[in-house]
Amino acid sequence: KAGVTQTPRYLIKTRGQQVTLSCSPISGHRSVSWYQQTPGQGLQFLFEYFSETQRNKGNFPGRFSGRQFSNSRSEMNVSTLELGDSALYLCASSKGLAGTDTQYFGPGTRLTVL
Amino acid sequence: AQSVSQHNHHVILSEAASLELGCNYSYGGTVNLFWYVQYPGQHLQLLLKYFSGDPLVKGIKGFEAEFIKSKFSFNLRKPSVQWSDTAEYFCAPAMNRDDKIIFGKGTRLHILP
Numbered sequence: 001k002a003g004v005t006q007t008p009r010y011l012i013k014t015r016g017q018q019v020t021l022s023c024s025p026i027s028g029h030r031s032v033s034w035y036q037q038t039p040g041q042g043l044q045f046l047f048e049y050f051s052e053t054q055r056n057k058g059n060f061p062g063r064f065s066g067r068q069f070s071n072s073r074s075e076m077n078v079s080t081l082e083l084g085d086s087a088l089y090l091c092a093s094s095k096g097l098a099g100t101d102t103q104y105f106g107p108g109t110r111l112t113v114l
Numbered sequence: 115a116q117s118v119s120q121h122n123h124h125v126i127l128s129e130a131a132s133l134e135l136g137c138n139y140s141y142g143g144t145v146n147l148f149w150y151v152q153y154p155g156q157h158l159q160l161l162l163k164y165f166s167g168d169p170l171v172k173g174i175k176g177f178e179a180e181f182i183k184s185k186f187s188f189n190l191r192k193p194s195v196q197w198s199d200t201a202e203y204f205c206a207p208a209m210n211r212d213d214k215i216i217f218g219k220g221t222r223l224h225i226l227p
Contacts, residue, residue, distance in 0.1 A: 003157070035217070043204065043217035056214040090158070098215050099146055099208030100165075105158040 002026065004093050004106035012112045018079040021109045025072050025093030031055075032074040033098045034066060037088040037108070046089075048098050049074055055097060078111075086113045116141045116209045120218035127195055128226045135190040135221050137205030147188040148206040148215065149179055153198075161203070164188065175199070197227045 005024045013019050025032050034046040045058040049068035066076040072093070078085055088110050092103035121136035139145065149161040162173025169181040175198075179190045188205060205218040 033215075042219040045214050045216065048214060058214065092158070099210075099213055102160045102163065103150075103158075103215075105150075107157055 004091055004104050006089075006091050006106040006109050008109060009107065010110045010112075012114065013081050014114050015081055015083060017081050018077065019081060019111060020075055020077045021089055021091075021111075023074045023076075023091030023093075023106060025074070025091075026104055029093035029095050029104070030072055031094045031096060031098055031101070032068055032072065033092045033094075033103065034074070034076050035090040035092065036060075037090055038086075043090070046076065050097055081113045083113050086111060116213075116216060118205055118207055118216050118218045120203075120205050120221050122221045123219065124222045124224070126224045126226065129197055130194050133190070133192045133195045133199070133223070135203055135205075135223070137188045137190065137207075137218060139186050139188070139205075139207040139209065139216075141186070141207070141209040143210055145210075146208040147179070147181060148208070149173065149177070149188075149190050150204045150206055150217075151201050152204070153201045158204070161190070195223075195225050197225045199223060200225045 007022045031050045033048040036044045048056045052068045063079045068074045088108040090108045092105045094101040094103045118139045147164040151161045152158045164171045164181050172178045202220045204220045206215045208215045
């Protein structure tokens, strides 16, 4: 079966702009989690959505937001981009909540902020 | 605050050597424990997980991990590594069971052929 897909794979933006990233989970998975991966900070949890509800949120500013649609697809949005937002953004899906089930990761979206 | 620590950031071993990667977490309640691995050019994937029961769990490719509750540890082991084990390994406890997973900073393992 198809894995987790993320679009776009690469993105270049300038400071102050906003960006929307998309994630399509594995069919039948109800949880989608988002992570930011950087060389210095590693993998940091952004938020988790389960059945269209935000279940958990990491320690990121309000510029980072997300949502999940009824078909479990999810989007995350970053407004007023800063240089430090340059990172690989990973999406992961699971049947149950991420902390109770195996997560399947997508390839990530590489965001570069100039 | 809840946290996870992976003691080794970079490990270099020769093939057939034994491996142990340390992982400690700080949380006194119940936890679910995961090890994820990222092979070069591939997505992150599950290596093994522990929820309850036998504290010694086996995963893919001959890896195992032992949960020691008294030490808040979940160390990853493999008796004899192969060149194909070159990857980055992440310990990831989910504290309070349904709370978010916290990923460790990762350990880059390089196996010399």
